[in-house]
Amino acid sequence: MPIRTIIEPFRIKSVEPIRWTTRTQREKLLRDAHGNLFLLPADDVLIDLLTDSGTGAMSTYQWGAIMEGDESYAGSKSYNRFRDSIQDIFGYRHVIPTHQGRAAERILFNVMVKRGQIVPNNTHFDTTRANLEFVGGVAMDLVIAEGKQPSLKHPFKGNMDVAALETVIEREGRDKIPLVMLTVTNNSGGGQPVSMQNAKAVSAVCRKHGIPLYFDACRFAENAYFIKLREPGYENKTPKEIAQEMFRLGDGCTMSAKKDGMANIGGFLCTNDDILAQQEKDLLILTEGYPTYGGLAGRDLEAIAVGVQEAVDVDYLRYRIASTAYLGNHISEQGVPIVQPPGGHAIYLDARAFVPHIPLDQFPGVALANELYLEGGIRSVEIGTLMFGKAAKMDLVRLAIPRRTYTQSHIDYVIEVILEVWRKRNQIKGLTLAYEPPFLRHFTARFEMPG
Numbered sequence: 001m002p003i004r005t006i007i008e009p010f011r012i013k014s015v016e017p018i019r020w021t022t023r024t025q026r027e028k029l030l031r032d033a034h035g036n037l038f039l040l041p042a043d044d045v046l047i048d049l050l051t052d053s054g055t056g057a058m059s060t061y062q063w064g065a066i067m068e069g070d071e072s073y074a075g076s077k078s079y080n081r082f083r084d085s086i087q088d089i090f091g092y093r094h095v096i097p098t099h100q101g102r103a104a105e106r107i108l109f110n111v112m113v114k115r116g117q118i119v120p121n122n123t124h125f126d127t128t129r130a131n132l133e134f135v136g137g138v139a140m141d142l143v144i145a146e147g148k149q150p151s152l153k154h155p156f157k158g159n160m161d162v163a164a165l166e167t168v169i170e171r172e173g174r175d176k177i178p179l180v181m182l183t184v185t186n187n188s189g190g191g192q193p194v195s196m197q198n199a200k201a202v203s204a205v206c207r208k209h210g211i212p213l214y215f216d217a218c219r220f221a222e223n224a225y226f227i228k229l230r231e232p233g234y235e236n237k238t239p240k241e242i243a244q245e246m247f248r249l250g251d252g253c254t255m256s257a258k259k260d261g262m263a264n265i266g267g268f269l270c271t272n273d274d275i276l277a278q279q280e281k282d283l284l285i286l287t288e289g290y291p292t293y294g295g296l297a298g299r300d301l302e303a304i305a306v307g308v309q310e311a312v313d314v315d316y317l318r319y320r321i322a323s324t325a326y327l328g329n330h331i332s333e334q335g336v337p338i339v340q341p342p343g344g345h346a347i348y349l350d351a352r353a354f355v356p357h358i359p360l361d362q363f364p365g366v367a368l369a370n371e372l373y374l375e376g377g378i379r380s381v382e383i384g385t386l387m388f389g390k391a392a393k394m395d396l397v398r399l400a401i402p403r404r405t406y407t408q409s410h411i412d413y414v415i416e417v418i419l420e421v422w423r424k425r426n427q428i429k430g431l432t433l434a435y436e437p438p439f440l441r442h443f444t445a446r447f448e449m450p451g
């Protein structure tokens with residue numbers, strides 16, 4: 001019999017202790033945090049699945065490269081290594097380092113978008129939407145209909161509705177649409193991939209109308225691996241070749257290196273347009289830094305240069321996608337409603353189906369996330385009515401898996417906790433909002449907490 005167990009493709013060299021708390025302690029901690037898991041001290045979390053962003057473990061090669069960081073203000077050789085490694089995969093002419101993905105978004109939209117203009121995307125992530133709206137742009141989500149039905153299985157639920165895109169361009173006119181974006185994988189829609197065929201179709205529509213196409217590339221490697229697994233014709237291609245092919249369909253990208261850059265901080269903005277690149281670099285200098293470091297240390301550039309190459313390693317991706325699916329499949333087999341099929345970086349519980357007795361204005365996703373913390377010290381995040389207000393099409397609770405950080409026994413524990421909460425789901429109560437800031441309210445909102 002061939003060996004079927006997929007193991008973590010690494011051994012552990014340095015450990016970071018985690019700490020248990022009791023349920024009584026957690027009840028007080030959650031009250032002190034006003035019912036918002038973002039406001040908890042991280043030390044009081046046992047398994048932190050709040051995000052896969054910047055929370056991964058770096059490899060020995062990355063730590064080695066960090067020692068070679070060149071901290072020169074201008075012309076650092078770490079920048080050259082960073083640029084060369086990124087160009088090897090992404091292929092774009094200009095590579096502009098930023099401190100993280102949202103800085104790339106802010107610069108891109110400042111340069112490309114005027115008040116009242118529309119930017120279609122499969123689904124805008126919260127920072128993308130907020131940065132766009134901040135410059136007066138309109139964020140439009142055009143994910144396919146299948147992408148909005150959590151329990152429906154489809155291999156590429158992140159795809160954009162190409163017919164809808166064409167309709168929008170015809171209705172609004174090309175001048176109203178400065179760029180189109182494709183988020184790979186589609187985080188807000190469940191970590192679901194976009195197929196190469198869809199990317200090609202979107203690219204063809206954009207090219208026909210002379211509209212630039214930009215990728216939100218945060219999880220490009222996971223997307224490439226899903227294409228390898230699910231799209232005919234790609235089974236024998238490497239994830240890197242698939243990523244290279246996808247990026248050739250676009251004119252640039254924004255990237256958070258905290259995801260498939262395998263780094264704890266960093267990001268970049270790429271473009272093939274010389275004029276835009278100049279304007280972007282001017283803005284970069286204003287708030288991020290000189291174009292050969294852009295808000296990062298030389299050592300961060302080194303970690304990313306090595307990290308993006310590790311992210312497209314096929315052994316790593318096989319383990320990554322299998323371990324996320326392991327969590328999803330074990331809970332869904334017991335009836336727990338999740339976004340199907342399991343995504344690349346996270347499992348999303350469908351809170352509207354999990355706690356149908358809680359009305360939307362009492363934040364079913366927040367109530368469920370809080371219960372997972374109370375039950376087992378697990379931190380997750382709501383992606384729903386709190387995050388997006390009335391624009392929310394679903395109320396999801398995301399369990400994001402940091403890269404190379406937790407082992408299978410941690411995940412077995414998470415499964416047990418979720419199943420326990422599932423058994424007690426009828427007792428979960430809704431929440432009342434006590435405070436909200438004017439934008440990105442989920443980070444600092446507070447809820448009324450009894451007792």
Ligand code: F0G
Pocket residue numbers: 050051052053100101102103125127128183187188216218255256257258266267
């Ligand atoms: N785009 C997508 C699809 C993202 O998931 C994120 C971040 C960003 C852009 C912004 O990147 O954080 O480096 O500024 N997502 C994190 C998450 C925060 O938890 O999903 P950033």
